Amino acid sequence: MAILVTGGAGYIGAHVVRALERAGLESVVVDDLSSGHREFVRPEVPFLDLNVLHAKQLVEQLSEHHIEAVIHLAAFKYAGVSVEQPVHTWRQNVGGTLSLLRAMEHLDVDAIVFSSSAAVYGTTDVPLVTEDTPTRPESPYGESKLVGEWMIRDQGVATGLRHTSLRYFNVVGSGEPDLYDSSPHNLFPLVIRALSQGHRPRIFGDDYATADGTCVRDYVHVADLAEAHVVAVRRLLEGRELEPVYNLGSGDGVSVRQIMQAVADATGVDFEPEVLGRRPGDPARIVASGERATRDLDWRMRHTLDDMVASAWQARPADPTD
Template structure:
């Protein structure tokens, strides 16, 4: 039995691939490396370079590797940028998902775990988001992820596709020193890059109705996230029932200022963050309950905030050392 992980050379996808390997499940990766890194994929995992929008390529991979299920992680994941590039976002996330489902149907693969997003909720009017919270996405990215869920739902009605979608918020940290978050838009790499470069990190908005005035968000460790992807895949493989949607949430958020304090403590770089005005559309608090996923998907917060920051910092330094070595003519 082999599982295809689309986007398996990316930050989240690579952790999913390794989590599968940790329990002895084979995987194959399809990734166009537009934001992923070939070196993130273990040497014993086949990496097929190409876009998921190439249905023929996906079909070929499914057939040649005797794939029994798909973990669909590949996508364009930048909510803010999606507002400026809506057509690109829909092409990558909607047309790409359609291509994967077409290939699966053609090759008789009937199980999929979909990497969705809490962006499907938009700005919820509740302190704790559950799977029953109404969806109201506020960006093309959030909309594209919700459409992806609809595609799975409708394909299930049509051909019996077995599926589940995992919605999550801010994924941080690292489970391996050679895999780090290289996104130019995510908070952790932005702060760590600023500290390495001698710049002062910035907080956008310090006057929210929260305990310290800064936004409160759900931050979850990427390795914990990966474990639940594997749990979902194994239940689908065993024919066990799953809910159509699960939130992978902490149940108790962390503020941006708390993140900054933890960054200073872990890195040993003392700083007072710069402050600026709120960004339009940033709600004061978004935190989700993970109770349903805890029941079905072995979901739990195994890592503290310090663990998240320290693992991200260690991976960031390891990446910098590797980059320096690769450019050292004497190495």
């Protein structure tokens, strides 16, 4: 029996596959490599180059692998770009989840851990986001993730599908020296890429109502996040009752200026970031509580900010354009 990991060749997905391996669980990866990397998946792990939109092909190719549960990470994950490409975002994220649920029903797979997002909350005015904070997504990406949660919930009511959805903010660092974040939009790879190319990293706005004037965000280490996915899927397979959603939050935010200083300390590169104007829609502070996940999923921040930065720097690709 094996765990299907959709998007398992991506930055987070590949870490989840490695965490499953450490836990003694077999995995099968489905990924169309639109943003993932084939080399992130070890040769001994069954790999299907396939988009989850294709339910019939999913059923055909997965039928021989005896899948017992799914960790669903495959998605178009760029919130800002989703505003410019809403149809593409909805097709990939909502259509992909719908297709996967159809395939799971056909294959009699009755457990799923869904990779959701803190983007479902939108801009909040609370000091600490909890699972009870109202959801007001402000991008097609955030909307598509919330709809994915609803679809999975409804399938649970109709068929008894066991499920939980994990919401998280900024995932950073590296748990393996050959796995790195190649996103063209995330803060850590942007800073690392800038330094590797001899440029000054950028801060967008230093006049917010925060301690140092820069935005405060919730950062979690990718290895900690991967472990939470493994615990969640094991809990479902053991028949334990889980909440429909969990925040994987730090409970304690870090400012962009603090990130910059941590990068300078970890790399030994002394730099002064370039400060530009605010970006529209950037709230001053977004931090989430992880108390519910700590209670049920053994969620903990096992890595410090220095760990996050140092591991990301050590795992950076040799080609700074990657």
